[in-house]
Structures are given as structure tokens and as C-alpha cells.
Amino acid sequence: MLGDLHVEILIIGGGPAGLAAAVAAKNAGVQDILIVERDRMLGGILNQCIHNGFGLHTFREELTGPEYAARFIARVKELEIPYLLNTMVMSVGSDRTVTLMGRETGVKKIKADAVILAMGCRERPRGALSIPGYRPAGIYTAGTAQRLMNIEGYSIGKRAVILGSGDIGLIMARRLTLEGAEVLAVAELMPYSGGLKRNIVQCLNDYGIPLLLSHTVVDIRGKERVSGVTIAEVDEKRNPIPGTEQDYECDTLLLSCGLLPENELTRMTNASLSTVTGGAVVNDRLQTDIPGIFACGNVLHVHDLVDYVSEEAALAGENAAAYVKGAGAASGDPEQIRIETEGGVRYTVPQQIDIRNMRDEITLRFRVADVYKDKTIAVYKGEEKLYSRRTRVLAPGEMEQVKLTREKLGDFAPGEVLKITLE
Ligand SMILES: Cc1cc2nc3c(=O)[nH]c(=O)nc-3n(C[C@H](O)[C@H](O)[C@H](O)COP(=O)(O)OP(=O)(O)OC[C@H]3O[C@@H](n4cnc5c(N)ncnc54)[C@H](O)[C@@H]3O)c2cc1C
Known part of the structure; x- marks a missing residue:
């Protein structure tokens, strides 16, 4: 597969974006496509999202994350699109030379006619940094907790407080409750939730978990393991209001303070990045201002629903296919x-x-x-x-x-x- 070290379209990331882009590019007539995924399986973050609610727009059905991913993985396999697992892309140049490293491949350089960036996003640990107190065991980002519980099979705690009301935090509030833990509160710094309305209703309201808007964690107690946190109300400038502190005895603190597009590789291509989205600046073809480099999915901007990721990524795949056949300007035109x-x-x-x-x-x-x-x-x-x-x-x-x-x-x-x- 890597014999000539050249491919027409190389896709970085085998999550829903990478998979949908690959299927669309193949359907548009490009034969020589390679998906590179650093994890041990395709499907991206969806593999740990075992709750339902995926695919309502795409399939008009309520699927779990792994079920949704499985449909695209099946298409990739049917279309015989090659992919590498356990293989990390280390760098991408503006000339679309990609350096990757994997157990089976070793270090390889591949020249691609078009590159599709589909690396997803990671969680922002920001909320943790400004909280006084020790750093005992029992503090997790919500996505890490989700992976530990849903993929690795661990129980992470018995009494939890969640800081941040992003969708993953809301979903983990329900998940912990279903696993027998008690979720005491979800504290949100802003006067509104960062998550979808349906998740507030289905994950908090249905289980009687309070959502404390305009509140934050101001202290973490415990040396070896979290033994409690203090939550205070904040004013319009988001400063804690003295006298509003409330102590919560808990052994777990989850942080759900937003997602950051994973754009280290994008920076290496010299593509312009948006300071607002954290992703590349693109045109309607989802092409960056570097010719032949396209971006889609959460690496481009954080999506609320995976259905839109798939739709957008299919467009990137079709446009990358058109590009390798000679059509389309870069976004800097x-x-x-x-x-x-x-x-x-x-x-x-x-x-x-x-x-x-x-x-x-x-x-x-x-x-x-x-x-x-x-x-x-x-x-x-x-x-x-x-x-x-x-x-x-x-x-x-x-x-x-x-x-x-x-x-x-x-x-x-x-x-x-x-x-x-x-x-
Ligand atoms: C923790 C978490 C929970 C979520 N829960 C929900 C939910 O409940 N409902 C919902 O609709 N949406 C949810 N989302 C959002 C939804 O999952 C995303 O919209 C969707 O997965 C984005 O797809 P993607 O392909 O862009 O990114 P991802 O699914 O993150 O896939 C990106 C892939 O790229 C790979 N990758 C990254 N860098 C490299 C590299 N250098 N080399 C090789 N491979 C690389 C990663 O390993 C990963 O497999 C969640 C997102 C997160 C982060």
C-alpha cells in the first residue's frame, strides 16, 4: 500500500469526519485514498459515546455513537478504502508531504495530491487552572471520564460535581447517575449552558440534578483523593461573589469546559487559522488558503451534532476529489x-x-x-x-x-x- 509513497487523497483522522470524507471522495471517482488513524480503531470519539441520539438527521433513527460510526466504517470497508490504524501523522507540509509513524509502517513520508484534515478536537482543561487547592486524584475532564467508564470499564467515583455544562459534561452527569453515583450539581460559569437544550432536559432535569448557572468551583479539598469542592456564585465579570460559597462533599470533579480543535498539524501547513473557531479559515469548498489542503469536522469548528460533521465532511471529500481532478481555488484567492x-x-x-x-x-x-x-x-x-x-x-x-x-x-x-x- 505504501510502496510508491504517493496517494491522491490522504485523510488525517478516522473519526466520523475522515470516514465520511473518504466515502464521498471514493464515490466521486478517486481510487487512491488513504485514511491515517492514530487510535487502534476507526470511529473517533464516537466509540466512547455509548448513549443514543446520534443520526437523527442522517439516518432518521436514534443510534448510539458506535452504531453511527459502524455504518460509515462498513461503507469504507465495502468501498475497499485503505486505512492505517495505530499510525500517527507527525507533520504535514504546505506541499502536502505527510510524515507518519506507525508500528507496522515505521516512519514514512507520503506525498499527497490533496490532504483532508479531520483530526477532531480535544477538551479544554482551562477550568482547572485557576482553581486553588491541591491536585488530588478524582479530577477528570468529562471526555476522559467517558473513555474510562465506557471503553476501559472503570468506575470513577461515587459522589461527583461537574464544572461546565458543555454537552459531554451533561451526558456524563446522566451516565454517572445510571452507574449508581450521585451527581450533586453541575456548575456553569456563564449565565447560560454551553450544551444543547435537549441534553439539559434529558440528562439533568430528568434526574433532578441541579444546574447552577453563573457559578464556579473556587476550592478543591483533599490531598490524596478529592474530598470536597466549594462552589460560589459569580458576578457579571465572572468573579466569585464573597459570601455565596457552598461546600459539597464529593470524591470526583469532572471538568467540561469546552473543546479545542486539534490544529497542530494545520499550523504546520501554514494555513490561516481563525481566532474565533480555532480551526482553519476555509472557503465553501472547505479548502484552506493552502492549495489542496481541506478541513472538516471538529478540527474545523466544534459541532454540536455529528450529523452535520458527516454532511460537511462529505463535501470536503467531494471537493478534494474535484481538486485532484483540477478544479477549485484556495481560500486566499x-x-x-x-x-x-x-x-x-x-x-x-x-x-x-x-x-x-x-x-x-x-x-x-x-x-x-x-x-x-x-x-x-x-x-x-x-x-x-x-x-x-x-x-x-x-x-x-x-x-x-x-x-x-x-x-x-x-x-x-x-x-x-x-x-x-x-x-
Ligand atoms: C468527548 C466527546 C464526547 C462527545 N459526545 C457527543 C455526543 O454525545 N453526541 C454528539 O452528537 N456529538 C458528541 N461529540 C461530538 C461528536 O462526537 C463530534 O462532532 C464528532 O465525533 C467529530 O468527528 P471528527 O471526525 O471531526 O472528530 P473525532 O471523532 O474526534 O475524530 C478525529 C480522529 O482523528 C484522529 N487523529 C487526530 N490527530 C491525529 C493524527 N495526528 N494522526 C492520526 N490520527 C489523528 C483521532 O484519533 C480521532 O480518531 C463528542 C465529542 C467529544 C470530544
């Missing part, structure tokens, strides 16, 4: 339309549109900065309103999307921008 955000829209992906090569319809995905009620999502080209949609509630934990057609966008003058806002 000056003739591309830039998308600007304002009025509470934090970012969009893509950030640019390759207007000359765009499809009949594109999807702009974005998140908002705060909880907003009764707002209209509007898209402008200069003074002209191209799109508007009324919404009841918008929240930072939920990804939003707008679909725009080629026909609606019309012609653009060089340097003209598209603006998306809330009003």
Missing part, C-alpha cells in the same frame, strides 16, 4: 467573497465563498455569542437583504445554519463582502 459577521454572530464556516466555482446551494454554519430571543437572522450584500429568518431563541450551545443559493447571491464585484447579522 482575492476573487472570493469574504463573509463578515456582526450583531452577535460569532463566526461562520465557511468564511469565504469561491463564487466562480460555487455549487447551486451552500450552507453557512455559525454560532451566536449569547442567548437571544425573538431575533431575525439576516444576510446582506451591501444594502440588499438576501435572506432573513425569524427565530424564537438562539443560544451559543447550538449551531445555526443558513442556506444560500447561487441564484440569490447573484454577481459580486471584487472586494465586495457578504454580511450576516442578528436584528
Whole structure:
């Protein structure tokens, strides 16, 4: 497989993004594809997500994470797309030379015509850093706890407090409860949850677990093992309010303080990164500003639902296939339309549109900065309103999307921008 050390499309990461990109590229007619995965199995983070709720959009069924992944793994196998397991990509150059290392391959350099970055994300340990107290056993990020319980089969504690209300923290609150542990509270620094509404209802409310908004952990007690934490309310500047401290006796503290796209390799390619998403800046073809380098899934921006990861990654696969056959500009092309955000829209992906090569319809995905009620999502080209949609509630934990057609966008003058806002 690695004989000639050249492939048409090399995909880094065998999670849902990498798998969907590979299937789409193969269906688009590219034969020479290689998926490189550092873990011992394909499927990415979904292997540890044993709860249901996956695939409602893609398959119109409620699947568990491993079931969802299994459907794509089966497609990869049916299509005989080669993949390497236990193999880590160490570097990627802007010339698309990929260095990888694995037990069976040793260190190898492979030149690819196109590279698809699908490395996913990791958890932010930020919440831990500013908490005074010892660092005893019993403090985990929520994803580590999920892996220990669901893959390795360990019980991690009996009485837990969770800091951060991201989806993984919410899901772990329910998981711990079902395993017989007591979850005393989920404390959230912000005045709103970072997770999906459905997860707050199904994972906290259904089990009577309190969600303490505008609260944080201000002390951790215990030397060998966590013996308790102190939670305090915070003011608008997120500083703890003296006198509001409450002690909780517990042996476990889970941190669920957000996810960070894993972009070390992206940086090596010299692709521009967005300071807001933490992922590459891409055009509607999901191509970075380095020709032939595409990005999709959580490495591009953190998604709320895996269905959107699969949809986006399939597009990256199709576009990488088109690229190796000679079509498509990189995102730095000056003739591309830039998308600007304002009025509470934090970012969009893509950030640019390759207007000359765009499809009949594109999807702009974005998140908002705060909880907003009764707002209209509007898209402008200069003074002209191209799109508007009324919404009841918008929240930072939920990804939003707008679909725009080629026909609606019309012609653009060089340097003209598209603006998306809330009003
Ligand atoms: C802990 C956690 C729990 C989640 N729970 C849910 C949930 O309950 N419901 C839901 O809808 N979504 C959930 N998500 C989100 C969902 O799983 C993601 O949207 C989806 O898995 C993202 O797919 P991906 O392929 O982009 O990333 P991943 O699934 O993370 O896959 C990335 C893959 O790339 C591999 N990789 C990374 N770097 C390299 C390298 N250098 N070389 C080789 N391979 C590499 C990794 O090993 C991994 O297999 C969760 C995410 C996390 C992190």
C-alpha cells in the first residue's frame, strides 16, 4: 500500500469526519485514498459515546455513537478504502508531504495530491487552572471520564460535581447517575449552558440534578483523593461573589469546559487559522488558503451534532476529489467573497465563498455569542437583504445554519463582502 509513497487523497483522522470524507471522495471517482488513524480503531470519539441520539438527521433513527460510526466504517470497508490504524501523522507540509509513524509502517513520508484534515478536537482543561487547592486524584475532564467508564470499564467515583455544562459534561452527569453515583450539581460559569437544550432536559432535569448557572468551583479539598469542592456564585465579570460559597462533599470533579480543535498539524501547513473557531479559515469548498489542503469536522469548528460533521465532511471529500481532478481555488484567492459577521454572530464556516466555482446551494454554519430571543437572522450584500429568518431563541450551545443559493447571491464585484447579522 505504501510502496510508491504517493496517494491522491490522504485523510488525517478516522473519526466520523475522515470516514465520511473518504466515502464521498471514493464515490466521486478517486481510487487512491488513504485514511491515517492514530487510535487502534476507526470511529473517533464516537466509540466512547455509548448513549443514543446520534443520526437523527442522517439516518432518521436514534443510534448510539458506535452504531453511527459502524455504518460509515462498513461503507469504507465495502468501498475497499485503505486505512492505517495505530499510525500517527507527525507533520504535514504546505506541499502536502505527510510524515507518519506507525508500528507496522515505521516512519514514512507520503506525498499527497490533496490532504483532508479531520483530526477532531480535544477538551479544554482551562477550568482547572485557576482553581486553588491541591491536585488530588478524582479530577477528570468529562471526555476522559467517558473513555474510562465506557471503553476501559472503570468506575470513577461515587459522589461527583461537574464544572461546565458543555454537552459531554451533561451526558456524563446522566451516565454517572445510571452507574449508581450521585451527581450533586453541575456548575456553569456563564449565565447560560454551553450544551444543547435537549441534553439539559434529558440528562439533568430528568434526574433532578441541579444546574447552577453563573457559578464556579473556587476550592478543591483533599490531598490524596478529592474530598470536597466549594462552589460560589459569580458576578457579571465572572468573579466569585464573597459570601455565596457552598461546600459539597464529593470524591470526583469532572471538568467540561469546552473543546479545542486539534490544529497542530494545520499550523504546520501554514494555513490561516481563525481566532474565533480555532480551526482553519476555509472557503465553501472547505479548502484552506493552502492549495489542496481541506478541513472538516471538529478540527474545523466544534459541532454540536455529528450529523452535520458527516454532511460537511462529505463535501470536503467531494471537493478534494474535484481538486485532484483540477478544479477549485484556495481560500486566499482575492476573487472570493469574504463573509463578515456582526450583531452577535460569532463566526461562520465557511468564511469565504469561491463564487466562480460555487455549487447551486451552500450552507453557512455559525454560532451566536449569547442567548437571544425573538431575533431575525439576516444576510446582506451591501444594502440588499438576501435572506432573513425569524427565530424564537438562539443560544451559543447550538449551531445555526443558513442556506444560500447561487441564484440569490447573484454577481459580486471584487472586494465586495457578504454580511450576516442578528436584528
Ligand atoms: C468527548 C466527546 C464526547 C462527545 N459526545 C457527543 C455526543 O454525545 N453526541 C454528539 O452528537 N456529538 C458528541 N461529540 C461530538 C461528536 O462526537 C463530534 O462532532 C464528532 O465525533 C467529530 O468527528 P471528527 O471526525 O471531526 O472528530 P473525532 O471523532 O474526534 O475524530 C478525529 C480522529 O482523528 C484522529 N487523529 C487526530 N490527530 C491525529 C493524527 N495526528 N494522526 C492520526 N490520527 C489523528 C483521532 O484519533 C480521532 O480518531 C463528542 C465529542 C467529544 C470530544
